[in-house]
Amino acid sequence: MPLITCRDLAIGYESHAILEHIHFAVDPGDYLCVVGENGSGKSTLMRTMLGLQRPLAGAIEFGDDLRQNEIGYLPQQTAIQRDFPATVREIVLSGCQARLGRRAFYSRSDRALADANLARMGMAGFAGRCYRELSGGQQQRVLLARALCATGKLILLDEPVSGLDPKVTAEMYALIDGLNVDGVTIIMISHDIDAAVRRASHILHIGGEVFFGTVDAYRQSPQGRRFMEEVST
Amino acid sequence: MIETFLQYWQFPFVRYALAVGTLIALCSSLLGVTLVLKRFSFIGDGLSHVAFGATAIAGVLRIGGDMLFVMPVTVLCAILLLRTGRGAKVKGDAAVAMVSVGALAIGYLLLNLFSSSTNLSGDVCATLFGSTSILTLQQSEVWLCAGLSVAVVALFILFYNRLFAVTFDEDFARAVGTGVERYNLLIAVVVAVIIVLAMNLVGSLLISALIIFPALSAMRLFRSFKGVTICSAALSVACALAGMLIAIVGGTPVGSTIVAVDIAAFIVCAAIEHFRK
Ligand SMILES: Nc1ncnc2c1ncn2[C@@H]1O[C@H](COP(=O)(O)OP(=O)(O)OP(=O)(O)O)[C@@H](O)[C@H]1O
C-alpha cells in the first residue's frame, strides 16, 4: 500500500493554479526525486503535501498508517532569522515536538532520540554549539537531524544540497542514501539531474508535461531525454 | 541613603510597588525574545497605544478600577490585529499603524473633551510615561497584577517548548502538526495582558522598552534560547528593582528611570560582547 497517493492534484496560490492533474504514488522505501525548472512549482507541491497550503483540487491520501504529522521536512530556505539564539541540541529537540502530546517538557527518550539523530548525521560533537555559527552544510545536517526526530518513515527534502561545495554535497547525498537504505522513504527536490537519476528509484518531472515513473522509464521518456540533454550541455 | 530607603520601606504601598513591579518586569521580559525574532514587536507597540486609548475612555466613563476595562479591550484588539495580519504582510502593518495612531488620537481627544480634571496634561503624561502609578495601586489592583503576572509566568513555562518551536520555524512546526495559529493567538493574548500590566509600571509609551531591552541585552551574552530567556528575565528584574529604588529615593519618574537602567544594562552587555571577541 502506498505511503502517499496524489490523485488529480492541482496546486497553486489563491485559486491560481500553477500545476494541475498531478498523479503519483510513493511506496514505502521509495526514493523519489522531483525535478523541474525554477519556478515550476516543486516547492509548492511539497508545501501542499505537508499541509502548509491547501490543494486547489484533487486529494492527497496517506496510507500505511502514515499520519500527516509524521513527515519530516527540510525546507529550501529556512526563514530563520540570522540572529536567532539557539543551540544545535535545542533545535534538533524541537523535531520531537509532535511527540510531546499533552506533555509540557521533553522526556529522556526524546532527548536520547535527538542525540542519536545528531550522531547519525555525524554532528554529535556540535550539540552545545550555537546554530548560527555553523557552516551551511553543518546547518543542513542539523535540520536533517531535526526532521529525523519527527519521523522515521518519510522525509521531504527541498534542495538539500543547494549552496554546498562538491565535497559537502557528496557527503550530504551519502547521508541521504544511507537513510534510504535504513528504510526511510525519501522525496527530494533536486536540480542535479545526474545525481537524481543515479540515486532515485522514481522521478517526478513537473513543468510542461508532468512525468511520473521509475528512473528507467524516465530515461526513455521524451521529457527525460530533453531535460537531461538541456542540463548536461 | 539607606536611611531614606528604610523610611520609605515602612509604607506598605512602597513594598507593594516593589513586589508588583518585580513581577511585571519578570513576565514582560519572557516574551521579549519571541517578539523580537517573530517581528511581532510592532504589534506590541500598537497595542500599547490601544491600551492608552482604552484608559482614556475608562477615565471619561469614570469606570473604577480601569484595568478591568482596559484589559479586555486590549486583548480583543490583539486578536483582531493578529487576524488581519495573517493575510498580506503590508495590510497587517497598515492595520496596526491605523489602530495604534487612531487609539492615541481618540484617547487624547476624549480626555480633552470630557475630562473633569484640572490638570489634563499631567494626567496624559502620567498615562503615557507611568510617572508614579505603580505607587498608587489599590490593594485589589495589587492582587490582580500579582495574579496575572504569576499566570503569565506559569503559561510561559508550560508552553516553553512549543513557543520555541513556533518561534524558531513556523513552517516546520505546522508540518509536524503543532497548532501554530493557536500559539500565535496565545502569544498575542499574553502580550496584551503584559502590556496592560506594564502600563502601571512604565506607562504606555515605554512598554516596548521594558519588553525588548532585556531580550536584546541577553542576546548579546548568550547563545542558547534557554540562556537568553533566563538571562533576560534576570536582567529585567534587576533593572526594574534598581530603577524603582533609584526613583523612590531620588524622586525621579519610575518608568523612565527603569528604562534608563535597562539602556545602561544593554550598553554594558554590548560592551562585554565586543570585548569578548
Ligand atoms: N507565496 C506565493 N504566492 C503566490 N505565488 C507564489 C508564491 N510562492 C511562489 N509562487 C509562485 O509559484 C510558482 C512556483 O514556485 P515554487 O517555489 O514552487 O517553484 P520551485 O519549482 O520550487 O522553484 P525553485 O527551483 O526556484 O525552487 C512560481 O511561479 C512563483 O512565482
Ligand SMILES: [Mg+2]
Ligand atoms: Mg523551490
